[in-house]
Amino acid sequence: xxxxxxxxxxxxxxxxxxxxxxxxxxxxxxxxxxxxxxxxxxxxxxxxxxxxxxxxxxxxxxxxxxxxxxxxxxxxxxxxxxxxxxxxxxxxxxxxxxxxxxxxxxxxxxxxxxxxxxxxxxxxxxxxxxxxxxxxxxxxxxxxxxxxxxxxxxxxxxxxxxxxxxxxxxxxxxxxxxxxxxxxxxxxxxxxxxxxxxxxxxxxxxxxxxxxxxxxxxxxxxxxxxxxxxxxxxxxxxxxxxxxxxxxxxxxxxxxxxxxxxxxxxxxxxxxxxxxxxxxxxxxxxxxxxxxxxxxxxxxxxxxxxxxxxxxxxxxxxxxxxxxxxxxxxxxxxxxxxxxxxxxxxxxxxxxxxxxxxxxxxxxxxxxxxxxxxxxxxxxxxxxxxxxxxxxxxxxxxxxxxxxxxxxxxxxxxxxxxxxxxxxxxxxxxxxxxxxxxxxxxxxxxxxxxxxxxxxxxxxxxxxxxxxxxxxxxxxxxxxxxxxxxxxxxxxxxxxxxxxxxxxxxxxxxxxxxxxxxxxxxxxxxxxxxxxxxxxxxxxxxxxxxxxxxxxxxxxxxxxxxxxxxxxxxxxxxxxxxxxxxxxx
Numbered sequence: 306x307x308x309x310x311x312x313x314x315x316x317x318x319x320x321x322x323x324x325x326x327x328x329x330x331x332x333x334x335x336x337x338x339x340x341x342x343x344x345x346x347x348x349x350x351x352x353x354x355x356x357x358x359x360x361x362x363x364x365x366x367x368x369x370x371x372x373x374x375x376x377x378x379x380x381x382x383x384x385x386x387x388x389x390x391x392x393x394x395x396x397x398x399x400x401x402x403x404x405x406x407x408x409x410x411x412x413x414x415x416x417x418x419x420x421x422x423x424x425x426x427x428x429x430x431x432x433x434x435x436x437x438x439x440x441x442x443x444x445x446x447x448x449x450x451x452x453x454x455x456x457x458x459x460x461x462x463x464x465x466x467x468x469x470x471x472x473x474x475x476x477x478x479x480x481x482x483x484x485x486x487x488x489x490x491x492x493x494x495x496x497x498x499x500x501x502x503x504x505x506x507x508x509x510x511x512x513x514x515x516x517x518x519x520x521x522x523x524x525x526x527x528x529x530x531x532x533x534x535x536x537x538x539x540x541x542x543x544x545x546x547x548x549x550x551x552x553x554x555x556x557x558x559x560x561x562x563x564x565x566x567x568x569x570x571x572x573x574x575x576x577x578x579x580x581x582x583x584x585x586x587x588x589x590x591x592x593x594x595x596x597x598x599x600x601x602x603x604x605x606x607x608x609x610x611x612x613x614x615x616x617x618x619x620x621x622x623x624x625x626x627x628x629x630x631x632x633x634x635x636x637x638x639x640x641x642x643x644x645x646x647x648x649x650x651x652x653x654x655x656x657x658x659x660x661x662x663x664x665x666x667x668x669x670x671x672x673x674x675x676x677x678x679x680x681x682x683x684x685x686x687x688x689x690x691x692x693x694x695x696x697x698x699x700x701x702x703x704x705x706x707x708x709x710x711x712x713x714x715x716x717x718x719x720x721x722x723x724x725x726x727x728x729x730x731x732x733x734x735x736x737x738x739x740x741x742x743x744x745x746x747x748x749x750x751x752x753x754x755x756x757x758x759x760x761x762x763x764x765x766x767x768x769x770x771x772x773x774x775x776x777x778x779x780x781x782x783x784x785x786x787x788x789x790x791x792x793x794x795x796x797x798x799x800x801x802x803x804x805x806x807x808x809x810x811x812x813x814x815x816x817x818x819x820x821x822x823x824x825x826x827x828x829x830x831x832x833x834x835x836x837x838x839x840x841x842x843x844x845x846x847x848x849x850x851x852x853x854x855x856x857x858x859x860x861x862x863x864x865x866x867x868x869x870x871x872x873x874x875x876x877x878x879x880x881x882x883x884x885x886x887x888x889x890x
Contacts, residue, residue, distance in 0.1 A: 330393030331373035331380055332876060338401040339852055340369035342382050342838035343408055343823055350767050352813035365854035372406065374844040377875040382838050404870055405852045407818060408838050409567030409845030410785055411825035414713060414734055414775035417571055418578065420560060421553030423458055423779050430459030430489060435470035439478045451481040454542060458779065460495065462488035463637025463746055469519060472497045472528025485542050490780040492635035494535045496528050504541035515661035532640040533662055551581035558593050562880045565785055565869035567845040568594035570829060572679065572713060573629040575603040582623055591622045592879050596829045598629040598679055601667045611670045621834060621843065627677040629713070630668050633657035633687030636716060636743065636750055641684035644719060648752035657687045665694065673702050679711035679734060685719045685758065688712065692725045699729065706730050711828060717751060717759045726770040732828050733765050734773050737791035738781035744806045763810045773828040774820035785821065786867035789853050792817035793861060800862045814857035844876035
């Protein structure tokens with residue numbers, strides 16, 4: 306049953322509590338909450354709660370019931386009898402009516418503009434087949450004028466990989482429009498003949514290194530482009546203006562706020578992203594915090610920031626101190642680089658390194674000037690080669706081991722490489738939804754032995770490797786409830802398989818929540834400002850209507866039914882549930 310709560314502006318004459326003239330008066334206080342501050346010891350590498358955690362006999366309990374906020378900082382976290390000195394004439398009191406309050410959630414690997422675009426365009430993520438995708442496209446593009454681009458996103462390149470659709474299907478349905486349909490994870494596109502013409506792609510066009518233009522038996526392009534070949538068509542799609550792109554980013558950020566997130570990490574910001582983010586910041590229109598990872602594919606931008614050096618925003622709303630690089634492709638489209646052949650495609654091992662557009666000289670330059678790098682690595686060979694690269698970089702650039710480099714996805718790892726993550730002081734940036742979404746085909750790609758090192762959260766934890774969890778949105782549903790459920794059960798939204806998919810790799814509920822809060826803060830060098838509910842820390846909070854700590858042991862499937870009630874960033878309510886009733890007494 307969903308909880309609601311009321312915001313009350315209560316004067317000192319109404320609340321006759323003991324006062325303390327020396328106390329700082331809070332702007333806002335929260336009462337009647339189930340507060341989990343996370344301000345206790347870290348869990349063991351096996352996931353056992355610390356001795357001082359609010360955990361007894363297998364049961365969690367909140368460690369506070371109220372919070373006081375002044376300006377953008379937390380003043381007090383504790384029980385209500387000690388809250389009175391912080392309440393003044395103008396203090397806003399939020400009665401949570403027993404809702405759960407946790408540190409503000411962070412999605413540490415997103416593509417935020419794409420989320421904003423999907424909100425305005427056509428989302429194909431729930432379509433099971435090309436036929437249903439086309440049916441949806443026809444309904445939602447009824448007002449499209451002849452010659453205008455039809456753009457959609459979300460078809461599953463992994464699920465459709467054994468039987469990709471072709472351009473003729475799109476030609477028949479949309480004879481008067483170029484069609485561009487980006488896949489779920491962005492490693493494939495499906496286009497029609499008109500789009501191929503506008504991109505100047507013909508039967509003689511060669512795919513770039515690390516890419517593939519699928520062709521039929523006669524050598525004719527089918528309309529499917531994979532991995533690095535997707536850039537051939539993406540460059541032909543009309544580009545938005547800075548204002549339009551800023552609107553996409555803002556729309557995506559507002560959606561994330563609605564879904565309980567106080568911060569996101571943009572995994573691959575190009576020049577247009579940075580221009581749009583600076584525009585939003587200048588207009589004080591960043592609703593949540595942004596940690597922008599520069600795209601190393603944008604070499605001009607990378608060179609510009611190599612000269613500037615990393616930037617840490619004093620207000621914490623736009624940090625630019627990290628860079629994102631791609632090392633190999635995706636497992637679903639068989640672009641991930643493997644040490645041995647794909648189990649379902651003999652003689653094929655994927656692509657990586659300079660064969661996938663990884664420019665070591667660009668990444669080296671950014672590391673040398675103090676940038677953290679997050680390197681996309683999926684396959685076991687891709688991960689090993691990234692480990693080798695980062696080990697060499699630490700030798701070349703003394704001190705770079707302290708930059709908290711990240712491996713984005715760290716999806717398939719050879720058994721003797723787990724310990725190297727710890728040795729190199731790397732962070733594994735991983736996606737709980739990917740495991741439960743990929744389970745339908747991942748073992749076919751990898752085989753029964755190699756799959757044991759895939760999506761291996763527990764093995765990484767046991768090796769002492771810091772984790773941060775995220776969604777890679779819009780490639781996966783970014784719901785925190787879906788993510789927590791997947792992380793602790795290894796089950797999908799239908800609670801399948803009943804015993805979990807390789808359940809030995811699951812994490813505890815505390816670990817899962819930390820991976821979206823204070824461990825995510827650590828991955829962005831902000832662990833001393835956010836990630837915990839603690840006096841002096843930023844007042845970034847997420848308020849939800851379920852208690853995932855307790856449901857994790859009693860009814861984990863009910864976590865999927867959770868709802869975000871309120872999101873507070875920098876001490877301000879930026880989202881509250883529409884059912885809330887604001888009253889003044």
